[in-house]
């Protein structure tokens with residue numbers, strides 16, 4: 001279980017404080033308006049943003065004292081951070097060894113994850129020779145090969161057209177269940193959350209205002225989430 005307890009940061013214009021639990025094998029969708037703090041929440045967990053107080057644990061182990069590279073997690077952003085001069089194989093392999101010196105076992109792991117994400121036929125290409133969807137598959141493959149229990153995703157598929165987006169989300173869903181990953185997925189698309197997420201956390205003004213299972217999207221309790229989802233909150237209106 002990944003557990004955030006009053007994990008807090010203060011910025012001149014924003015005070016953020018998050019409490020959240022996420023279980024293995026689940027996807028938690030982080031929804032909320034622009035500027036609410038979704039990306040900062042991931043940065044706080046990843047160790048890229050300062051923390052003032054609170055705790056962050058994975059299976060009871062405190063993570064805040066660990067530098068980012070030693071935390072048991074991996075991140076994927078919309079800009080997938082692929083290296084354009086390297087092949088797809090190398091771009092995945094670098095997730096295992098920055099010097100690209102892979103033993104037989106590790107080489108096998110790269111090929112395995114490539115097969116799972118249907119990119120085996122692309123391993124010799126460079127990122128510029130791939131479509132946007134294929135590039136995101138490579139980015140996801142690099143994350144998965146690292147074999148970390150927590151996956152932080154910041155709108156990774158937003159630039160893709162809907163069909164491709166859902167294909168990749170389905171793939172993410174399968175891998176989350178198969179590997180027992182804890183996935184936090186920032187998205188601006190409630191319909192993405194409705195399709196793949198086990199849990200919904202609505203981030204508003206630096207905190208999680210509401211959380212629950214997918215039914216939350218159909219029956220939000222707070223006026224803020226209703227307004228975010230475009231549901232009418234005015235009295236006497238439909």
Ligand SMILES: Nc1ncnc2c1ncn2[C@@H]1O[C@H](COP(=O)(O)OP(=O)(O)OP(=O)(O)O)[C@@H](O)[C@H]1O
Nearest residue numbers: 011012013014032033034035036037038039040041
């Ligand atoms: N390094 C920082 N310095 C100052 N303020 C910051 C910093 N990082 C985050 N903030 C504050 O946190 C707020 C939340 O920003 P964040 O990018 O996390 O929102 P978001 O919900 O991810 O928005 P979007 O959906 O537009 O990406 C910002 O408006 C800003 O006030």
